[in-house]
Ligand SMILES: Cc1ncc(C[n+]2csc(CCOP(=O)(O)OP(=O)(O)O)c2C)c(N)n1
């Protein structure tokens with residue numbers, strides 16, 4: 001059996017026929033095949049939205065949590081078992097809106113997880129409201145006069161906050177996206193990919209709009225150049241670069257710092273603490289109260 005098939009889930013798919021989310025799902029299966037991963041080695045974490053349904057359609061460990069709260073759950077899973085390949089799959093509304101604070105604070109902490117954000121510039125599941133990535137002036141179902149503010153530039157915020165792997169992919173370039181996902185999972189530290197995922201039902205921009213603008217970063221593009229990377233994050237309305245915008249040397253990891261006095265192994269595999277040790281600790285830290 002091909003590794004791609006090992007990840008096949010029996011769940012009934014709820015996406016619209018033809019949604020580019022299917023292409024992202026295929027890219028993940030191919031990426032895991034290339035990485036030689038088995039379902040038990042992977043844990044996907046998501047919130048709520050069309051994008052956040054993706055882990056249902058992969059046979060692996062997954063946690064489907066509250067809207068916007070995938071990041072803290074993923075950090076917890078990763079802290080307990082850093083040997084799992086932990087991946088957050090989320091949408092622009094889920095991760096940049098409701099859960100934006102969690103993503104922002106994860107950048108400096110640098111957990112060794114991958115965050116893939118399906119960016120369709122809309123809250124698709126809840127019927128087409130504007131999201132934090134909607135272009136200023138564009139209309140949505142409850143913004144009939146157009147959005148009044150500029151979209152958030154999360155890629156720039158990631159670079160500014162020392163994220164060591166920042167990329168943009170496009171669902172219409174599945175091979176290229178698979179390469180990015182493989183690189184992201186291999187990267188040590190937080191790897192963050194914004195994936196352009198046109199929504200074909202709410203008719204935001206037709207797929208042609210993206211096709212005209214998306215281009216791959218050239219081979220001689222220097223992804224270690226922070227200033228150049230910041231400039232690339234500003235390109236959107238006329239041209240949209242895809243590829244690894246910024247990648248720099250790995251740095252101190254969340255789980256290593258967090259667990260340096262405990263163990264490198266999954267916490268579920270260490271011996272439970274004895275009653276005697278608990279009582280000694282309580283007596284040490286609560287002088288005046290005697291535990292026995
Ligand atoms: C606390 C909370 N607030 C709001 C909602 C309603 N809600 C569900 S999904 C969603 C937006 C999802 O947008 P996005 O992450 O971009 O996913 P998409 O459907 O576009 O893939 C909202 C507002 C909710 N489920 N829970």
Ligand code: SF4
Pocket residue numbers: 014015016018019020021050120124125198199200201202
């Ligand atoms: S509403 Fe849009 S994003 Fe959601 S499944 Fe349909 S095409 Fe995809």
Ligand SMILES: [Mg+2]
Pocket residue numbers: 049091092093118119120121122123124131
């Ligand atoms: Mg969305």
